Amino acid sequence: MKVLAVNAGSSSLKFQMYEMPEEKVLISGLFERIGIDGSYTIKLNGEKVKKDVPLNTHKEAVQILIDELKNYGVVEDMNEIKGVGHRVVHGGDKYSESVLITDEVIKVLEDLIPLAPLHNPANITVINVFRELVPEATQVAVFDTGFHQTMKEENFLYPVPYEWYQNYGVRKYGFHGTSHKYVSGRCQELLGKQDSKIIVCHIGNGGSISAVKNGECIDTSMGLSPNAGIMMGTRAGDIDTSMVLYMKNNAGMTVEEIDNALNKKSGLLGISGVSSDSRDIEDGVKEGNERCILAQNMYVQKIVNYIAQYYVLLGGADAICFTAGVGENSKATRSAIIEKLACLGIKIDPVKNDVRGVETLISTDDSTCKVYIIPTDEEVMIARDTYHLANK
């Protein structure tokens, strides 16, 4: 059965088509700069093709995607696609599991737009385009927030007036849930046990840490929005909220400008003044650039703070897992983080750590806790849920 996993952003659309239940990837690709100018890349049989074409709307991108699936002979007829799974950023507290998309679900996603003003509108647009262009396929929503719905009130509430939660839904939701679920699940398999205490470090351009006990998330570092928790590429993460009013009153900035700076001009970029990309920061560190050194030290420390917090919350840990762009690829960042956890008896082997993007156990035999690199796979999780719901 052919299933398409779709991940739409405000100006991008990533897709991967699977033969299920074998989980065989048939074709994948990325449409970029939708509404700006446009280009797309398609990957098939180990080959990559890039084309520059005007992409005014997501609908145009989906139309080209459909044409290319036929051109490349992946499908002869669109009706062969039995399921389309959509990554949806915000499911609020309505959805802890993936769901079949109905008019009612679309209405809920629209109601949740205030909580995800940049992401949910793009997700809804693309869902509607697929419902129109591939009407026979079962459409499924897989939520970034879903996995974190097992958190208890004491962990997901902020200590602010309770009415903010009751009347406006102000609480921690958490994001990257599909990745945290995949990585912690894979880690349980590697540990060979379900009853486990796992800390997942999803560190990429965005980043979040989660504490997973016996397969359930008990806490996570992102909050009401993705701009909470650790320092990220361009996001500040946790800050003293008083600086918003302070900067408004003293720097003459509007709240929107401050919010934009906290999301797009902070983090590694804000501190280094060089780049949001950890590869550039690492190059700067090697060249002795002091702001890059400071940015990297702060980045590592914020991650260590969360790992330490979750280590105590879990009452110890069986494993720490690194995933996403930085976690999978940066041996320098992994090693700097684990070095700071030496007081807990956690150690990695520099030789085992000298890998990129490969599932590996990198801790030493005498480490008190196993440390893994587990490349994330959000797309396969979307395909699995879509397959299961389409066959119910």
Ligand code: AMP
């Ligand atoms: P993601 O958001 O998961 O796609 O991660 C993207 C980020 O991963 C990039 O912005 C880089 O900062 C980081 N990254 C990718 N490759 C490397 C590498 N070889 N070394 C360090 N960081 C990397």
